[in-house]
Amino acid sequence: MYTQLDIETHFDGKLKIAYLNQPETMNALTKPSLSDLKDFIQECSNDETVRCVAISGRGKAFCSGQNLDDAFVQGDEHHDNDIIRRIVTDYYNPLVMEITHCKKPVVALVNGPAVGAGAMLALICDFVLANNKAYFSQAFSNIGLIPDTGGTYFLPKLLGRQLANYLAFTGKRLPAEEAKSYGLVAEVFNEEEFTSKSMEILEKVSNMPTVGLKLTKKAFASSYDNTLKEQLQLEGDLQQEAAETQDFKEGVSAFLQKRKPDYKGK
Secondary structure, three states, X not given: OOXXXXXXXXXXXXXXXXXXXXXXXXXXXXXHHHHHHHHHHHHHHHOXXXXXXXXXXXXXXXXXXXXXXHHHOOOOHHHOOOHHHHXXXXXXXXXXXXXXXXXXXXXXXXXXXXXXXXXXXXXXXXEEEEEOOOEEEOHHHHHOOOOOOOHHHHHHHHHOHHHHHHHHHHOOEEXXXXXXXXXXXXXXXXXXXXXXXXXXXXXXXXXXXXXXXXXXXXXXXXXXXXXXXXXXXXXXXXXXXXXXXXHHXXXXXXXXXXXXXXXXXX
């Protein structure tokens, strides 16, 4: 179904991992791979069996950003003066919206360099787990472009104006450990334990109360635009919605019975 992705399924279908599968280009993004990723995220969001989603890369890189050959060489598109706008609006923006509105947690497993749009692909996920050999670079400025893939929205919020400007203007390579110190990465693991440690976390998330996580994600996203009064009202509304789930009832029962809860994601 997905020609550009290698899909793995774990934990009885609760976890799905999409690997960008063009290691010969360091998993550079193309229109087909962007479309596949968008469709994959959408499918997982609507699949009740899936409780957690992850994105990673085959080979030594996570993603080297946009494949410029794909953007400018194929067919007659290099004659189109509006090609960059159309790639951003038709391919990148829909993917950003699918990830940020996905009903399931979306985790980036950054196994190597994440550059340009590849860096932002990781950073727009709900959290990032990184190999200690990985690095992040806002390399857009190196070819005269601005951060896209949600970069101008998320970077100032994640980093503050000063550091966002610095990284965007210079394209500095940010090693994974330094990225973690800035709050861009949740965990960094040594290369030899990256897969096993990441899978432990993904298994935990895959067995959490999925609806509650979805509502938490929605609340956090809304906080960027809401006033305090609006956010408090939203908290009340979403908390009530969470309290009506089967998983809330299971969580309370497990707590009272002093046992481990068995959440179903409903």
